[in-house]
Amino acid sequence: MRRDIFQAIADPTRRAIITLIALQAMTPNAIADNFHTTRQSVSKHLRILTECELVKQEQQGREIYYSLEVEKMKEIDKWLNQFRKIWETRFNQLDKVLSTMKKQKK
Amino acid sequence: MRRDIFQAIADPTRRAIITLIALQAMTPNAIADNFHTTRQSVSKHLRILTECELVKQEQQGREIYYSLEVEKMKEIDKWLNQFRKIWETRFNQLDKVLSTMKKQKK
DNA sequence: ATTTTGCGAAACCGATTAGTTGCATATATA
């Protein structure tokens, strides 16, 4: 049971579920309708997403509404930050090359 | 063989390798020195990272230097974009609440 | 009160995964 965010978003079905419930809470049945798989399978995915706190539940009678814990998604963004510095630097370097080329044209 | 970026960064060792070679190219042996695993195991991880183009190789005599393909990392950032809109909206809503509280204080 | 509906949990199964061990190959070095 590794159960961290990166392992959670590794599965394409789970990524699709995340996108699906990002804007509005949905029940497992409603979610399953969107995929070619069983409710139980979706239920399993939701358990994994819940365990790593990417998703939160809200019981309403016998129905359970699942919605995205957007804050948790920021952790992926935070991890990307270390590389963002690098690709921004690379971009600046390309920028320099381009402006040098322009100058040479003149 | 799924081999997409999300599956590639799911493994903690692979994430560590990515961070390690982000700033400077390294050989498999040098990389393996940083982990409690064998060189062959690192070699396997590098193969997976290379296959999904997150990493590029540069042969130098009998040594092979591996370095990060920063551009590819942007694809994760691109996927995050759809959620970025949401969490920015949430932040703005919190902003409104805070400014309302300030007004009420006055 | 009985049936239907919405759900999670457990047991099972085939596929995949990460890691190890044992090679083979190519490039240095003595």
Added chain:
DNA sequence: TATATATGCAACTAATCGGTTTCGCAAAAT
């Protein structure tokens, strides 16, 4: 030329994964 070094690759193994089937429970509908 013989040896040491750097590496990738294939075969194997235990663990994990995603999916299905079956079950039990609680809430709603009849």
